[in-house]
Amino acid sequence: MTTAAEAGAEMSWPRPPFTVDTLFELPDTGLRYEVLDGALVVVPPPTPEHNLAADRLRERFIRLLSPAAEAITTAAVRLPGGSGPVPDLLITTADASDHPRGIPAEFVHTVVEVVSPSNASDDRVKKAALYAAAGIPCYWRVELRSWREHFGPVPAIVVRLLGDDGEWHTTVHAAGETRRLPIVVDRSPAVVPVELDPAVLVGPRR
Known part of the structure; x- marks a missing residue:
């Protein structure tokens, strides 16, 4: 994790x-930032592959959402x-348009992080x-490279979902198999399945 002070001491x-x-x-420095547990963190520039995975997921999500919901990229x-x-x-x-300084957590139903090597621990643990803790019921973590707990095919999607039993349930979905992965789309909360092989998130369009 690189702090803002380290990125621009002057x-x-x-x-x-x-x-x-x-x-x-x-000030607009051309860099992206986050605030995590009181620390101002510089977000590394995304690679084209990173952006491609996020964009392809957004395309699929939009098809499933009602007019009352939206899929938004890089919003605080x-x-x-x-x-x-x-x-x-x-x-x-x-x-x-009602929340120009960040969307309140109670209106956020699913979040997706595409893991970058330089801030992987933030995505896997801190976020x-x-x-x-904020009660956001669904968290997707897209892994483009193998990690300590998974040496199988990639990309892989780790889904953490708050169940009806009040417990968090985590599943790992590796490239090579089409599965029905859950997203939460409103405050009900309503769960909608996304039929997806994680392999489609990168590489030539299929």
């Missing part, structure tokens, strides 16, 4: 405590306690905990 940065509101007070989420992660993709029933 620039004048806001002073802590950092909150999601800090994201909208920073206002979490309780002041954190402001910026997931690669989220599903919300909020009107984006998973923050999203769960």
